[in-house]
Amino acid sequence: MNTRTAKAPHTSAPVAGTSIASTFDASVSDAADLTRRPSEVAQSGLSTRTGEAFHNDLRPLPTEAPAAGSRNTEARRLLTAQELAPLTQLSNARSLWAIGQTAVVIGAAIAAGVAGWPSPWLAVSVVVIGIAQHGLFILAHEAAHYRLFPNRTVNDAVGRLIGMASGVSMCTYRVTHRLHHNHLFGKQDPDTAIHGGYPRGKAYLWKKLAQDICGLNAWKTYAYFFGSPAINDDAPGEVRPLNDTSPELRAAARQDRWMVVAFHVVAPLLALALGGGTGLAMYFVLWLLPMLTVIQPVLRLRAICEHGATTDLTSPLTAARSNNTSGTLGNWLARAVLFPHHVNYHLEHHLYPAVPHYHLPQLHRLLQEKNALQGAEVRDVRDTLSLIFAERKPRV
Numbered sequence: 001m002n003t004r005t006a007k008a009p010h011t012s013a014p015v016a017g018t019s020i021a022s023t024f025d026a027s028v029s030d031a032a033d034l035t036r037r038p039s040e041v042a043q044s045g046l047s048t049r050t051g052e053a054f055h056n057d058l059r060p061l062p063t064e065a066p067a068a069g070s071r072n073t074e075a076r077r078l079l080t081a082q083e084l085a086p087l088t089q090l091s092n093a094r095s096l097w098a099i100g101q102t103a104v105v106i107g108a109a110i111a112a113g114v115a116g117w118p119s120p121w122l123a124v125s126v127v128v129i130g131i132a133q134h135g136l137f138i139l140a141h142e143a144a145h146y147r148l149f150p151n152r153t154v155n156d157a158v159g160r161l162i163g164m165a166s167g168v169s170m171c172t173y174r175v176t177h178r179l180h181h182n183h184l185f186g187k188q189d190p191d192t193a194i195h196g197g198y199p200r201g202k203a204y205l206w207k208k209l210a211q212d213i214c215g216l217n218a219w220k221t222y223a224y225f226f227g228s229p230a231i232n233d234d235a236p237g238e239v240r241p242l243n244d245t246s247p248e249l250r251a252a253a254r255q256d257r258w259m260v261v262a263f264h265v266v267a268p269l270l271a272l273a274l275g276g277g278t279g280l281a282m283y284f285v286l287w288l289l290p291m292l293t294v295i296q297p298v299l300r301l302r303a304i305c306e307h308g309a310t311t312d313l314t315s316p317l318t319a320a321r322s323n324n325t326s327g328t329l330g331n332w333l334a335r336a337v338l339f340p341h342h343v344n345y346h347l348e349h350h351l352y353p354a355v356p357h358y359h360l361p362q363l364h365r366l367l368q369e370k371n372a373l374q375g376a377e378v379r380d381v382r383d384t385l386s387l388i389f390a391e392r393k394p395r396v
Helices: 031-035 038-044 072-076 081-088 092-115 122-144 152-165 170-182 202-213 218-224 247-292 295-307 329-337 346-351 357-369 381-388
Strands: 322-324 378-380
Touching: 081 357, 092 122, 092 247, 092 357, 122 152, 122 170, 122 247, 122 295, 152 170, 152 247, 170 247, 202 295, 218 295, 247 295, 295 381, 322 329, 322 346, 322 381, 329 381, 346 357, 378 381
Parallel strands: 322 378
Antiparallel strands: none
C-alpha cells in the first residue's frame, strides 16, 4: 500500500524551439540506447531517425517551477544499460503464448455463444469476449512498441492483424502512443483527455462508464485509434499526430487504416455468406457488440487507473502508476478484467518502454531491490479506485 504525501499538481511547458519530429528519438530496439545522450548515440552509430520511435526525454532540468516530465532523465538512469539489456530481449515463444491465451478465451466464448444461440447465456459470452478483446488491444500495444516479435516484418504483420480484428489501426496508434510516452501530461499528450483532471467526482466517472457500456463513446475510442484523440478542458489543444511524424510511418498508418475498414466491411459480408441472417446476427452480437460496449469501460478505467489522480507529474515514477494484481481478491479480479499481459506494471513501462510485457515483473523486482520504488505510485487496486472515485478536486 502506498502512503505517499500528495504534492501540488504541476503544469506542463513545451520546450521552446522543438517539435515532435525534431526532438531526439532513441531506438526502442537498442537497450544500450536507453541511457545515452544524442551525441553518444551519434558516435555509436545507433539509429537516430526522427519522428518514429519512443525517445528518452533529455530536456535540461528547469530553473523555475518543475514541469511535467522534468525528472524523466533522472528516473531513467536508475538502471544501467547492462542491467536493462537482458530485460529487453524478445521471445517469440512468450509472445505466441500470450496471443494463444487470448485467442483460446475468445474462441471458447464464441463457441459457447454459437452452441447456445439464441439464449440469455449469450450475455456471458459477450462479456468474456469483450474482456478478451481488451487483451488484443494490449498485444497490439506491444507490437506498436516493436516488442511483440524481434523480426520487424513479423511484428508489424501480426500487430496489424490483431489490431485490425479489434478495430484498431496499430500503425496509427504507434504514432499517437509515441506522443503519450514522449510528452506524458504535456500539451502534446493525446491521452490527457482520458485520464487527466482526476478525481472528477463519483458521479462524473460513473456517468462516463455508463455511457461507455451503452456504446455511446465507442466512436471516440476508434477515432483515437485512427489518429484523432479527443480534447476537453484538461487537453484543450487539438493533437493530430500524423501531421508531425516521418513519411514512412505516416504512409503505413494511412494504409493500415484502410485495411481495418476493409476488414470490418468484409467480415459481416462473410458472416452473411456463410450463415445467412443468423450468421450476420452472430457476428454483430458475438464480435461487434463487445467491441462497442464491454471493452469501452474497461479501456477507460484501466487508463485512469494508470495515470488518474497522480499529483507529481515530473517523473514516470509518480506520473504513472503500477497496480498490484495479487494478494487480494480485488487485485486478482482486476488482473482478469483490467490488466492482462502484465499491463498493470505501467510505471515500469513508462520508465523503460523497450522492456516487453513478460519481463515487466522482473523489472519491477529489480527496481524494488534498488529501493527505486520508495514513494513511487505503486498501489493496490482498491487504493487506486478510492483515489480516482474521490470527490472532485477544486479548480485552480
